[in-house]
Amino acid sequence: MVSMNITNTTKGELMRKLLAGLVTVMMMLVMNAVVAPAAPIIWIGNGHGYELVSGNDWYIAEASAISNGGHLVTINDAAEQVWLSQNFSQPNLWIGFNDIAQEGNWVWTSGEAASYTNWMVGEPNNANSGEDVAVMNWGGNQWNDLPVSGWTSQGIAEYASAPTPEPATMLLLGTGLAALAGARKLKKQQFAIMI
């Protein structure tokens, strides 16, 4: 029997490692809950991270996205649009599409080519005194051009680089079964992958 080959010393060593791993993971979970903001969710279609950013002004939302290493979302194709609508259901979310520089010439703040649009019928209409920035989830899941402020208070940021597991998390993988289970739980919390 296998158990006969395990000495009291190795059992003790195993227990010590499991306990040490468990304590470390619990400390990390507590620290994570205290210091870490909600992490971006990742679309497996391109590996990019996405999250809501605040801003009742489009420029503030874009600045927030830039400060976190990205831009307001660039919706490159229908697949990305579908995923976004499924995972961000709030109405009227700022996106990076704008015609600020030249009326009628819509560009993305990321600099990516404008290869796809999803305007609601009749939009963009540059209504009232001018509408130069866009939201998604307008009247469902389509786009509308709006003034830069006053209509919504949130946008979606897109980050080209997916978050990577922290080195401390990787080290825990070697500290026993408890550590392994804990690290998986932590990783799942931090990097929820949504299809």
Ligand SMILES: [Ca+2]
């Ligand atoms: Ca994109």
Ligand SMILES: [Ca+2]
């Ligand atoms: Ca316009």
Ligand SMILES: [Ca+2]
């Ligand atoms: Ca409009």
